[in-house]
Amino acid sequence: MQRLALLMAALGLGLLLTQSCTKRLATRPDSYAGRQLLVGSGGGFTGFTTTYILLDNGQLFRKQHRDATYWPLGKQKRALVRRFFTAAEDTCLIKTTRYDQPGNRSRFVGWQQGEQTYRVTWSVADTAVPAAYPAFYNAFMAMIPDSVRLN
Known part of the structure; x- marks a missing residue:
């Protein structure tokens, strides 16, 4: 899921992330x-x-x-x-x-x-x-x- 988000961000498609994907990415050890x-x-x-x-x-x-x-x-x-x-x-x-x-x-x-x-x-x-x-x-x-x- 994180790789997909990084790829989408690199392609300028960050706004297409679903709420569950965004929530999952927000819970990272560094934050x-x-x-x-x-x-x-x-x-x-x-x-x-x-x-x-x-x-x-x-x-x-x-x-x-x-x-x-x-x-x-x-x-x-x-x-x-x-x-x-x-x-x-x-x-x-x-x-x-x-x-x-x-x-x-x-x-x-x-x-x-x-x-x-x-x-x-x-x-x-x-x-x-x-x-x-x-x-x-x-x-x-x-x-x-x-x-x-x-x-």
Whole structure:
């Protein structure tokens, strides 16, 4: 849907977008006012990073390093979204955990709302990272369909 909107805008056909298409495009991570979870990995020789973004309204996106586009991956069920936000905020304590130990290949979990941003980054081989983070990362990544998962 987003590709269609971009193509239509490039062709000067932006006024033909339906209300549902416009509404869908308006809910993007870069303009969303609600809470967001950002989970991803990257590094290595190329420094390529893939980030998956879950909005608290259930929408899931993927963004690749140096890519200006957020690719919609569908909407998650409300109960699942609530569990992930509760786990990040109450189990992982994302707002108070200070851990930034990237390596050649790193993973990260982040939380964001407006100007508030918290992030925990660790090397794939790191054994000192708080145990809740690798568990959270693995559970989150299990939610991403294999057909669209990168890294």
